[in-house]
Amino acid sequence: MSIQIDLSSDVAVVTGGGSGIGEGIATMLAEAGAKVAIADLSAEAAKSVAEQITSKGGTAIGVEFNIADPASIEQGLAQVREQFGPVSVLVNNAAAWAIKKFADTSAEEAQKVVDVTLLGTINVMRAALPDLLETQGRIVNVASDSARTGEHSMSVYAGAKAGVIGVTKSLAKEVGRKGVRANVVAPGTTVTPGSSGFIDSVGGADKLAKAYPLGRLGTPADIAGAVVFLASPLSTWITGQVLSVSGGFTMV
Numbered sequence: 118m119s120i121q122i123d124l125s126s127d128v129a130v131v132t133g134g135g136s137g138i139g140e141g142i143a144t145m146l147a148e149a150g151a152k153v154a155i156a157d158l159s160a161e162a163a164k165s166v167a168e169q170i171t172s173k174g175g176t177a178i179g180v181e182f183n184i185a186d187p188a189s190i191e192q193g194l195a196q197v198r199e200q201f202g203p204v205s206v207l208v209n210n211a212a213a214w215a216i217k218k219f220a221d222t223s224a225e226e227a228q229k230v231v232d233v234t235l236l237g238t239i240n241v242m243r244a245a246l247p248d249l250l251e252t253q254g255r256i257v258n259v260a261s262d263s264a265r266t267g268e269h270s271m272s273v274y275a276g277a278k279a280g281v282i283g284v285t286k287s288l289a290k291e292v293g294r295k296g297v298r299a300n301v302v303a304p305g306t307t308v309t310p311g312s313s314g315f316i317d318s319v320g321g322a323d324k325l326a327k328a329y330p331l332g333r334l335g336t337p338a339d340i341a342g343a344v345v346f347l348a349s350p351l352s353t354w355i356t357g358q359v360l361s362v363s364g365g366f367t368m369v
């Protein structure tokens with residue numbers, strides 16, 4: 118006997134799937150058999166990840182997608198539906214951040230972080246909800262442990278991610294009886310192109326890893342494992358939850 122995760126009847130969209138954690142999530146969803154749309158601001162990065170997946174026998178397309186622009190979201194989702202059918206797994210992973218003390222953050226900088234990280238996630242969920250209701254789908258939103266613990270020089274981002282958690286929990290209450298589940302994965306520091314500035318700002322990976330009970334920083338595959346679990350039939354009675362994937366850094 119063995120347990121396998123089989124997502125071969127699923128159509129997944131991974132925002133920000135062109136790099137880092139999103140790339141890891143898209144790759145593992147494809148390994149579980151899902152048809153995967155890599156939805157990224159960079160059409161080139163999305164296409165390159167899709168090509169890597171298809172070269173290994175998976176099914177994937179790259180879609181140019183700006184989560185901060187409702188028209189781009191609609192166009193991107195239309196492309197996914199045309200190629201693969203309605204979305205059944207939505208992973209909201211794209212976000213924006215700036216490493217800056219609160220006192221030095223301008224109104225424009227704060228607006229951008231909230232527009233992408235919180236409103237972008239909300240608008241992708243709004244646009245994909247009819248598909249998710251039709252398919253009894255699953256939403257997995259990538260937040261951040263900073264939303265639970267606070268993070269120096271990342272206040273607006275941490276606040277926007279806390280907003281993602283609140284919206285996800287509330288939506289989970291609204292759509293649970295309609296067969297849709299919505300959960301959050303909250304990564305700790307994970308080595309990606311996007312986190313290098315933060316890691317440098319706190320003295321480097323080796324120093325930071327000492328604060329982690331499991332003794333190391335995360336990899337995109339560490340985060341992807343939790344996302345695939347929450348998208349899979351192994352988690353059918355889990356909704357509205359926040360799962361910290363952070364080597365034990367955050368224990369709540």
Ligand SMILES: NC(=O)c1ccc[n+]([C@@H]2O[C@H](COP(=O)([O-])OP(=O)(O)OC[C@H]3O[C@@H](n4cnc5c(N)ncnc54)[C@H](O)[C@@H]3O)[C@@H](O)[C@H]2O)c1
Pocket residue numbers: 132133134135136137138139156157158159162182183184185210211212213233237259260261262303304305306307308309310311312
């Ligand atoms: N890396 C970490 O340490 C860490 C920790 C906690 C949470 N997170 C979260 O994980 C997610 C991924 O982070 P990462 O480190 O892999 O980042 P990354 O910078 O390596 O990748 C982010 C991807 O998102 C895309 N993107 C940016 N803005 C977009 C938009 N408006 N529309 C569509 N795509 C867009 C980028 O082009 C890029 O391909 C983010 O939500 C981040 O907040 C990361």
